Amino acid sequence: MTDYLVLGGGLAGCVLASRLKEYFPEAKVTLVEAGPDEHENPLVVEPMNTPLLANSSYQYNYRTTPQKHYDNRQIYHAGGKVLSGSTSVNYATWTRGDKADYDLWGRMVNDERWSYDGQLPYFRKTERHYDPSGDANQHGFQGHIHTVPSLSRSYPLTEQVKAAFVDTGAQPCKDMNGGDNKGLAPHIENWRDGKRQPAGKVYGLAGVEVLTNSIVKRIIVEKTGNDAKATGAELVTGRIIQASKEVILTCGAIRSPQILLLSGIGPFGELQKSGIEQIVDSNVGKNFHEHLAVTLFFKVRDPEKGLCALHPGFNDPSYAKGFPVGYVLTESAPSDLVKKALEADGETVSDEHPQIYPSRSHYEIIPFYAATEIPLTGMNVPLDGTILSVGIINLLPTSRGSVTLNSADPTADPAVDPNYYATETDRAILRAAIRRNMLAFETERGREVVAAEFLPEGYPPLTSQSTDSEIDARVRRAASTFYHVGGTASMGDVVDTDCRVKGVHNLRVVDGSVFPVPIAAHYQAANYALAEQMAERIGKGL
DSSP states (O other): OEEEEEEOOSHHHHHHHHHHHHHOTTSOEEEEOSSOOOTTOHHHHSGGGGGGGTTSTTEEEEEOOOBGGGTTBOOEEEEEOSTTGGGGTSOOBOOOOOHHHHHHHHHHHTOGGGSHHHHHHHHHHHEEOSOTTSOTTTOOBSSSEEOEEGGGSOOTTHHHHHHHHHTTTOOBOSOTTTTOOOEEEEOEEOOBTTBOOOHHHHHOOTTOEEEOSOOEEEEEEEEETTEEEEEEEEETTSOEEEEEEEEEEOSHHHHHHHHHHHTTBSOHHHHHHTTOOOSBOOOTTOSBEEEEEEEEEEEESSGGGTOSTTSTTOOOGGGGGSOSBOEEEEEOOOHHHHHHHHHHTTOOOOTTOTTTSSOOOOEEEEEESSOOOOTTSOOOOOOSSOEEEEEEEESSOOOOBEEEOSOSOTTSOOEEEOOTTOSHHHHHHHHHHHHHHHHHHTSHHHHHHEEEEEOOTTOOOOOTTOOHHHHHHHHHHHOEEEEEEEOTTOBTTTBOTTOBBTTOBTEEEOSGGGOSSOOSSOTHHHHHHHHHHHHHHHHTTO
């Protein structure tokens, strides 16, 4: 028997378990994690080892369903399968997103606690900002997560790449984590002195009962008449863990919906396919949203100078302290282009449409001084220090997919169908972002950096003048993921504004599953704020 049973030892689970033990010192808090504790494993701790974690036992290594708009390719997807979850395997980018993202969230669920101003205290609570003279209204200086700009390392291409974007109109962004992330900003990360900061390690988990290598079979939900109540969980070993107060599900936007479905919470037809009795009808697994992304690769000019990772000359000791990146560009797509695309998707569009007003952060361009090929893309990018990669991300996708069950086996992967690139709006935004990137590399200073694009076989080089069909063909061939998933237990639908599962007492979901809309960010900062706010709410008995 425990008091608070937290299922999922990832980012949110570690924060919640640690904080609940602080708020309720006499309570028993139990954290259940499917993977091992690898907090001291050098493969996990060292920044430049991060690419080696793909397809490893430290991650869930998913294959999506064949994607109709990506030439029926299956896309590699992943999430941390270790204590601390994806904070033990990610690339440590630290971005909040734009104020407009959270304000839309707050309006959608009719609760200002989820607006930017409502979440700001928890952003501050999480953070130990790198600049002591930073804006104290926006930043915290006592939090567990130390942040640092990657400009603390002097990479040889940083200023040249920056200049190429400035020459094509990029405006400076002084603080991409200050509520408006639009513009060209230094990349912010949460490596600390060149080491990873896993959530469970930095929050401590003192006094928490931690069960690693323990897979959840189902949440135990007792139903009496029309009332349903979560009383605990069953593990695949058959062990039952009873919870006297609450069960809190924190397995992420792919595994959390799977566990809810396995527990009889979800659409009747979906449960019936796997022979699971429905306990509560709910739209679990719907509204899957993820940032659409494509990575372009470029052959650098003068590679013998040691300009990119894996070249013998790329050997400054500071380079081992983070991933090789300098600046990030975040911009709005042209509003007329977005309006036209929304209309093509059948929407009624006014100047106040939330996809364009207030000014939204539609895409991100992030150059890496390394070859960063995602598994299953089949590009065969050379790993010899001659390649610069550019991640191009649609931050506000309108395509929606789903997570469903492949079977009633809790050890089997669920069916992940992101439904990538399904709307004209998504296609228009990603095309604009790709053209924007190519424009920078067509400048004089851009040409000083790159000699040519590294191409998939049979495809022409892209330019700022490439046609829609040429860009779409490349996206279908090479697009992948940046692992930013949300929406599958959406707030306002599956859960209420205190993350309580509708129709089930004593059960909450606290992770990216509850994000009702995409956030123009890499999601760890948003998940920390979510977990801190919900820990405080539970601590106050709310």
